[in-house]
Amino acid sequence: MEVGIVGLPNVGKSTIFNALTAAGALAANYPFATIEPNVGVVDVPDPRLKVIHGFIKTDKVIPAALRVVDIAGIVKGASTGEGLGNKFLSHIREVDAILHVVRCFVNEDIMHVDGKVDPIGDIETIDTELALADMETVGSALDRAERTARSGDKESIARAEVLKKCKAPLEAGLPVRSLDLNADERKLVRSLGLITAKKVLYVANVDEADMHGTGPLVQVVRDRAAKEGGTVVPVCGKLESELAELGGDDQKEMLQSMGLEEPALATLAREAYKLLGYHSYFTAGEIEIRAWDIPVGWTAPQAAGRIHGDLEKSFIKAEVYTVEDLVKHKTEKAIKEAGRLRLEGKEYIMKDGDIVHFQAGLAGKK
Numbered sequence: 001m002e003v004g005i006v007g008l009p010n011v012g013k014s015t016i017f018n019a020l021t022a023a024g025a026l027a028a029n030y031p032f033a034t035i036e037p038n039v040g041v042v043d044v045p046d047p048r049l050k051v052i053h054g055f056i057k058t059d060k061v062i063p064a065a066l067r068v069v070d071i072a073g074i075v076k077g078a079s080t081g082e083g084l085g086n087k088f089l090s091h092i093r094e095v096d097a098i099l100h101v102v103r104c105f106v107n108e109d110i111m112h113v114d115g116k117v118d119p120i121g122d123i124e125t126i127d128t129e130l131a132l133a134d135m136e137t138v139g140s141a142l143d144r145a146e147r148t149a150r151s152g153d154k155e156s157i158a159r160a161e162v163l164k165k166c167k168a169p170l171e172a173g174l175p176v177r178s179l180d181l182n183a184d185e186r187k188l189v190r191s192l193g194l195i196t197a198k199k200v201l202y203v204a205n206v207d208e209a210d211m212h213g214t215g216p217l218v219q220v221v222r223d224r225a226a227k228e229g230g231t232v233v234p235v236c237g238k239l240e241s242e243l244a245e246l247g248g249d250d251q252k253e254m255l256q257s258m259g260l261e262e263p264a265l266a267t268l269a270r271e272a273y274k275l276l277g278y279h280s281y282f283t284a285g286e287i288e289i290r291a292w293d294i295p296v297g298w299t300a301p302q303a304a305g306r307i308h309g310d311l312e313k314s315f316i317k318a319e320v321y322t323v324e325d326l327v328k329h330k331t332e333k334a335i336k337e338a339g340r341l342r343l344e345g346k347e348y349i350m351k352d353g354d355i356v357h358f359q360a361g362l363a364g365k366k
């Protein structure tokens with residue numbers, strides 16, 4: 001899974017990216033500090049891994065991961081070449097979702113490209129520029145499709161129809177995700193890499209004094225997100241980067257002194273995961289305990305394929321139990337003796353938190 005960070009210049013995108021990924025990208029107090037994209041990986045924290053590790057001994061515990069891409073800032077007029085333009089958006093055409101970083105902190109020393117802190121104005125600027133970038137993409141794809149459609153090519157005709165459908169909201173200043181698309185249409189939209197078709201998580205970069213984001217600057221972002229059924233995660237980039245640098249016991253101490261249980265970035269990673277409609281199952285044994293991220297609704301063979309393609313093809317059965325079973329019975333042997341180890345077949349729809357051993361072999365093959 002992959003997410004891309006967007007926002008105005010100098011709002012804290014790279015600061016948050018660094019705190020998330022510990023990748024050490026340049027974050028600096030001037031606009032357009034980022035030119036080339038930064039790519040990093042963040043663990044998706046899951047407390048259940050620790051619970052499992054309490055009963056199954058291994059040296060390796062591997063959480064699910066999220067890839068994060070941090071790009072340059074976008075300014076008003078980017079589509080006509082202002083600032084660094086908008087070509088760099090190509091780096092986030094492939095991502096699964098967007099993290100939209102919005103400046104909600106007031107600090108005279110940190111320049112705002114439009115001269116004032118205005119979260120809603122900022123969001124609108126970014127949304128407009130993203131819509132204009134998508135219009136460009138849709139426009140040229142539509143030209144191509146219409147050209148080939150003239151010869152009567154059915155596929156091109158259908159393609160042109162979908163593209164026209166996408167063009168309408170964009171012209172009205174609305175994102176493509178506001179459309180109700182069927183699976184085929186979604187596939188085309190995805191292959192075009194339309195940015196406004198992707199889900200968005202707003203990241204309110206808050207003041208140190210408003211860590212929980214209860215202030216008015218975050219409230220307006222919450223109201224706005226609520227209208228589109230979206231989510232806002234308040235993160236103080238400045239504090240989070242300090243926390244990330246500490247690590248270990250010092251980090252725990254600082255969190256405690258702030259009255260927090262975990263870094264806000266842990267919440268952010270989890271919310272991104274939720275937004276994408278993913279959940280996890282676990283594999284657990286002496287070699288490793290590992291979380292695997294899969295879309296909600298995947299079957300057992302598909303889930304096995306997440307580990308290795310061959311495992312999907314040669315899938316026979318899945319032995320499944322839950323974290324609760326493990327807590328109650330303490331060992332896999334006891335779970336089995338208590339009749340709690342389920343044998344599931346090809347049709348089984350995976351549940352969040354299943355602990356699984358896949359049985360695979362050549363039985364299904366010639």
Ligand SMILES: Nc1ncnc2c1ncn2[C@@H]1O[C@H](COP(=O)(O)OP(=O)(O)OP(=O)(O)O)[C@@H](O)[C@H]1O
Pocket residue numbers: 007008009010011012013014015016026027028029030031032033034035071072073074105107110205206207208235236237238239
């Ligand atoms: N919550 C915050 N409170 C105060 N200062 C912050 C906060 N978050 C980030 N900053 C500061 O804002 C400045 C800009 O940060 P950063 O370089 O991360 O922005 P950016 O969005 O990546 O900018 P660019 O688009 O130029 O790459 C830095 O000096 C950083 O320390």
Ligand SMILES: [Mg+2]
Pocket residue numbers: 013014015026027033034071072073
């Ligand atoms: Mg940056």
